[in-house]
Amino acid sequence: PNYPYYFACIALFYIALMKLVLLRFRQEMVGFTEAKKVYLQSCCIATTHGILSTIGSAYCLANSPTNEGPLSLNCKLLMCNSLTYITIDTYLLRDSDDIAMKLHHWLGIPSFGATLLQNADESTIVCVLLMVEPTSPILNIKLMLDSLSKGQWITSISETYFGLLFAFLRVFPYYNIIFKLWESNYNFMFTKILASANWCLSSYWSYVIFCKFLKAFTKAKGEGDNNSIIAALNAVKNFTNKTVIGKVLLFTTLFLLGFVNPIMKVMFPDTVKALSSALA
Helix, strand or coil, X not given: CCHHHHHHHHHHHHHHHHHHHHHHCCCCCCCCCHXXXXXXXXHHHHHHHHHHHHHHHXXXXXXXCCCCCCXXXXXXXXXXXXXXXXXXXXXXXXXXXXXXXXXXXXXXXXXXXXXXXXXXXXXXXXXXXXXXXXXXXXXXXXXXXXXXXXXXXXXXXXXXXXXXXXXXXXXXXXXXXXXXXXXXXXXCHHHHHXXXXXXXXXXXXHHXXXXXXXXXXXXXXXXXXXXXXXXXXXXXXXXXXXXXXXXXXXXXXHHHHHCHHHHHHXXXXXXXXXXXXXXX
């Protein structure tokens, strides 16, 4: 495949889209700082990438991909699209203070690159894309509308929908795929490590979303609420958010869960074999 040609065409598409955003919302952006304009552009190309990846991965999945043999041209184009988008967005967000998003992009660039180099395991690739990308347009459309002070009723609905979809797509099914990935004959150890690291990051984001829901629920119930479960959850949230020990425990737990398979392979090899057979 002519990768330089693919990358160039996709890059031109996203750059043109960024210019169109500036033209379309030029009146709404009067008084915007340069950073806020860049943020709006980032949300727009992230939304477009999420939609294209979701549709493209569903199309690939409908054509019954396998884990044997080289990637199809459609899957390679999906990877080129994602790699080009995430590289451009990394440049856009170079001055951002959002460390979690930067970490996501820094993990994403080598992940997509390694996938193209591996040139196999298409069914796993499209399943992962189909789980992680549908949430992106929902979040980024909300962020775009927030920054433009539009569509408040849409943003309130999308917040709940995004939180539920994020947890039930990016965390739970993805975890099962990672477990199977470590058990497969996929010989790129680098990709396995990045997949687990991405799951850890997604789980951290789910925790942040949960904390925001909990805060909103507590505020709605009022300060005088004596619900013991809510009080206990708030205590855990405050412990993990406001103490060093709590933060260390949180990140250690996510790391152990994300890399449970290789850890258990060393400590409990028979258990891993039994679980792998059950999940097969």
